[in-house]
Amino acid sequence: MTKFLNILVFSIFLSNSLLYGQKKTLNTKSITSKIFVDGKVSEEEWNTAETASNFVMYQPDNGKPISENKKTEVKILYDNDAVYIAAIMHDENPSKIKKEITNRDSFGVTDYFSVFINGFNDGQQDFRFYVTAAGVQIDCITTESYNDYSWDAIWDSKTTITEQGWVVEMKIPYAAIRFPNTNKQTWGVNFLRNIERDVQIYSWNRIDTKIGAELTQNGILEGIENIKTPTRLFFIPYASFYNQKDDNQSDSTFKGGLDIKYGINDAFTLDAILVPDFGQTKFDNIVLNLEPFEQQLNENRPFFTEGTELFSKGNLFYSRRIGGEPTGYPDLSKNEVVTKYPGTVDLLNAIKISGRTKNGLGVGFLNAITEKTFATIRDTVTQNIRKEVIEPLANYNVVVLDQRFNKNSSVTFINTNTTRNGDFRDANVAGLLFDLNTKKNSYNLNGDFKYSTINTTEDYNGFKTSLGFKKTSGKIRYEFSGKYISEDYDVNDLGIIFYTNYHAAYANASYRILNPTSIFNTFKIIEEANLEIQNTTGKIQENFLKTTIGAKSKNNTYYEFSVLYAPKETFDFYQPLASGRYVYIPKRLTSYFGFELNRNHPLTVDATVSTAQYDEENRQTYGIYINPKYRFNNQFSLEYAFDYLTKRNDRGRVGSDTNGIVFAERNRETLQNTLTGKFALTNRMALNLDVRYYWSYAENHEFFTLQDNGYLTQNPSYNLNKNRNYNSWNLDLSYSWWFAPGSQMYILCRNYGLEDTRQVEKDLSSNLKNIFNSNLTNIISVSIRYYIDYNVVKNKF
Numbered sequence: 001m002t003k004f005l006n007i008l009v010f011s012i013f014l015s016n017s018l019l020y021g022q023k024k025t026l027n028t029k030s031i032t033s034k035i036f037v038d039g040k041v042s043e044e045e046w047n048t049a050e051t052a053s054n055f056v057m058y059q060p061d062n063g064k065p066i067s068e069n070k071k072t073e074v075k076i077l078y079d080n081d082a083v084y085i086a087a088i089m090h091d092e093n094p095s096k097i098k099k100e101i102t103n104r105d106s107f108g109v110t111d112y113f114s115v116f117i118n119g120f121n122d123g124q125q126d127f128r129f130y131v132t133a134a135g136v137q138i139d140c141i142t143t144e145s146y147n148d149y150s151w152d153a154i155w156d157s158k159t160t161i162t163e164q165g166w167v168v169e170m171k172i173p174y175a176a177i178r179f180p181n182t183n184k185q186t187w188g189v190n191f192l193r194n195i196e197r198d199v200q201i202y203s204w205n206r207i208d209t210k211i212g213a214e215l216t217q218n219g220i221l222e223g224i225e226n227i228k229t230p231t232r233l234f235f236i237p238y239a240s241f242y243n244q245k246d247d248n249q250s251d252s253t254f255k256g257g258l259d260i261k262y263g264i265n266d267a268f269t270l271d272a273i274l275v276p277d278f279g280q281t282k283f284d285n286i287v288l289n290l291e292p293f294e295q296q297l298n299e300n301r302p303f304f305t306e307g308t309e310l311f312s313k314g315n316l317f318y319s320r321r322i323g324g325e326p327t328g329y330p331d332l333s334k335n336e337v338v339t340k341y342p343g344t345v346d347l348l349n350a351i352k353i354s355g356r357t358k359n360g361l362g363v364g365f366l367n368a369i370t371e372k373t374f375a376t377i378r379d380t381v382t383q384n385i386r387k388e389v390i391e392p393l394a395n396y397n398v399v400v401l402d403q404r405f406n407k408n409s410s411v412t413f414i415n416t417n418t419t420r421n422g423d424f425r426d427a428n429v430a431g432l433l434f435d436l437n438t439k440k441n442s443y444n445l446n447g448d449f450k451y452s453t454i455n456t457t458e459d460y461n462g463f464k465t466s467l468g469f470k471k472t473s474g475k476i477r478y479e480f481s482g483k484y485i486s487e488d489y490d491v492n493d494l495g496i497i498f499y500t501n502y503h504a505a506y507a508n509a510s511y512r513i514l515n516p517t518s519i520f521n522t523f524k525i526i527e528e529a530n531l532e533i534q535n536t537t538g539k540i541q542e543n544f545l546k547t548t549i550g551a552k553s554k555n556n557t558y559y560e561f562s563v564l565y566a567p568k569e570t571f572d573f574y575q576p577l578a579s580g581r582y583v584y585i586p587k588r589l590t591s592y593f594g595f596e597l598n599r600n601h602p603l604t605v606d607a608t609v610s611t612a613q614y615d616e617e618n619r620q621t622y623g624i625y626i627n628p629k630y631r632f633n634n635q636f637s638l639e640y641a642f643d644y645l646t647k648r649n650d651r652g653r654v655g656s657d658t659n660g661i662v663f664a665e666r667n668r669e670t671l672q673n674t675l676t677g678k679f680a681l682t683n684r685m686a687l688n689l690d691v692r693y694y695w696s697y698a699e700n701h702e703f704f705t706l707q708d709n710g711y712l713t714q715n716p717s718y719n720l721n722k723n724r725n726y727n728s729w730n731l732d733l734s735y736s737w738w739f740a741p742g743s744q745m746y747i748l749c750r751n752y753g754l755e756d757t758r759q760v761e762k763d764l765s766s767n768l769k770n771i772f773n774s775n776l777t778n779i780i781s782v783s784i785r786y787y788i789d790y791n792v793v794k795n796k797f
Helices: 002-021 044-048 310-315 764-772 790-795
Strands: 025-027 056-059 072-078 082-090 112-118 126-132 137-143 146-148 156-161 165-173 184-195 200-203 219-225 233-245 250-263 268-274 336-340 347-356 361-370 373-379 385-391 394-405 409-420 426-437 443-455 460-471 476-485 502-512 520-534 540-553 558-566 570-572 583-585 588-596 603-614 620-631 636-657 660-682 685-706 712-714 724-740 743-757 777-785
Touching (some): 044 072, 072 184, 072 219, 082 112, 082 184, 112 137, 112 165, 126 156, 126 165, 310 347, 310 361, 310 394, 310 409, 310 426, 636 685, 685 764
Parallel strands (some): 025 219, 540 570
Antiparallel strands (some): 056 200, 072 082, 082 165, 112 126, 156 165, 184 200, 233 777, 250 268, 268 347, 336 373, 347 361, 361 394, 373 385, 394 409, 460 476, 476 502, 502 520, 520 540, 540 558, 558 588, 570 583, 588 603, 603 620, 620 636, 636 660, 660 685, 685 724, 743 777
């Protein structure tokens, strides 16, 4: 009997190893009759198509077979224009299927089905297409380190809720994906099913979470033959109208322009914008910035977010530089004042070319040209008006060559260049990167060398280099890395960097469970250590020991706790805003605790409390963040966020006097309230509300002079008012309608205002009254974009 049981156990283990360790293969077949994408799967051709089944769990209990009452069956057919996918997803309780209606590319609380397609089967890049149970489309381009949900393809889908579960049909045109120009195609493919109420995700080909790389774990699709890469040429003309009004003026503007997408060949795509219009992009969350660095802003312009994975290599490209603030300031005579200084520079046009060959070479090229920009200056005595160039005609370009090999490793060259007309500053930065993984994706070796060249009044060069080693699979993982950055390393013309002139060492080790236990669905603990030393002085710039614990309970509530201890005093080389100067920062202990309730409930809450204690009398920081969201039904939801931070006896630079650089000890409070609302009329039409009120003040109560050794001495003679009281208000109410594939009407009502004074007002109601009594700006805009596919137009003539 024992021998029989041993044989049985070994047989089950062997069958599971074969099932999970090998790539599954699905064969498709060609059709000539028409498939109607209606979510019914009623055509005869589906009955003879091969079925992909036997899904296994991806998360949380990795590798567990799907239950019979959740059985999932997928079939694929193809013709000369597209691939067709039918997925039949059984569910013993169809009425419990989650199906929140969201905006495009937003998951929400809903079941979904997705297909991953890699036409080159090289484990490097997936085209992923998701359909939720509510019929909402989501698509993205995915690499191991990047998910680009701003990429929008043109494809068709339809869902149906049945008595046995739900069904999805999809039609994905060849123009939406990439594949080699060969007679016989072998594609990498995988299917995913999310069962939201159970918080479970299943895949057709097992995605082993012990392995660091996910894209190499697709299955195989065979049977596609003799298809041709279509002409990928698309035109997106647009027209928009703006009416802007405030207390002083009113203005109306009509705009028109064109976006072009062209498939140069089966691997490369050209995107171009002619006469760009970004007037309806999301507003920036501007803050009261008392730091020595600029505020880094999110990119909301579609051209600079879609298909930019290659350009993000090496972190040398910060797209907000293009069309950002002018880099110059006018030279003023004794009686002159600036009456107009534009906050941004207009973008004239931009193009980008990107793609990857069948041999794994990724090529990216981006070029943008910005307009010559002037400041207006008035002589207060003669009243004469003149203009001076503050930003010349400028050309920005990025070139990337990224060679992938072994399906999981790469060597990358990237070069960014900024050329400004005339005597303005020019810059060039080149970088060489490598990212090497073992065959089983268990270990990783990575590093870089970057070199910057700045041409200005006095030219200078700098460099940065780093090397890191990681264990990337299994329950226990670790990392060691080091880097060196020279004093004159500067990427800020087309990139962004804050800290230079230091060398650093970093290490971490982590433990995680790979499958649920009786207490946790997921659990991880991470230990980190970091040390940064300034090159010139040898003083410590940063140091910390950090522990982070994260866990998801059996009821799918997530908890995270972190504590960071900086055991050595450090020195800030940036806050003094003077070369060679630095200021002392005491030892500190910071921590936070947060949780997020199971988001399947109608009411869910995400909350975090944080604190920082400094080894300095009464210097401390406290913060609280509360983010409740209520889903009234599948169409309507509201989300509110309360974010409060207070800093007691904080210190920062405020100016200078005859004694030197002046610092202030100050109290700071920051309050941010946001409200987000969504009412989905259909899965292609929605009303959206986005409101933000931000208030922050800094009140100085003691002044100091910075000494040469970095410490502060009292400065009782300094009495200038350097307080700040900052209010910002933004409201966007929008209507969006995808009235045809790739075509959208967008109506936006925007109201915003800003108040920045030296008079601190601590009463919230008074601050609200002040901002609403200020000169608020109102904008109403209407934009229509229409997607034209050359292949469709060609067939009509």
